[in-house]
Amino acid sequence: MNSCKSGGKGKNTVTADVSAWFEWARKQRIVLAMSGGVVYTPEGEAIELQEMMRRFPVPE
Numbered sequence: 001m002n003s004c005k006s007g008g009k010g011k012n013t014v015t016a017d018v019s020a021w022f023e024w025a026r027k028q029r030i031v032l033a034m035s036g037g038v039v040y041t042p043e044g045e046a047i048e049l050q051e052m053m054r055r056f057p058v059p060e
Helices: 011-027 048-057
Strands: 033-035 039-040 044-046
Touching: 011 048, 039 048, 044 048
Parallel strands: none
Antiparallel strands: 033 039, 039 044
């Protein structure tokens, strides 16, 4: 609740954002799996989730 008062995002909002991005990226075949802040590409690369979200933003 304090995070809402201070203007920060709640944990559920961040989790929902990550889930939405992952579902989009998986459908686009950009990633295959995600575990502990790391996503796995079809080529077998393990890349930090934050980096992949920066490289491949969801189109609006």
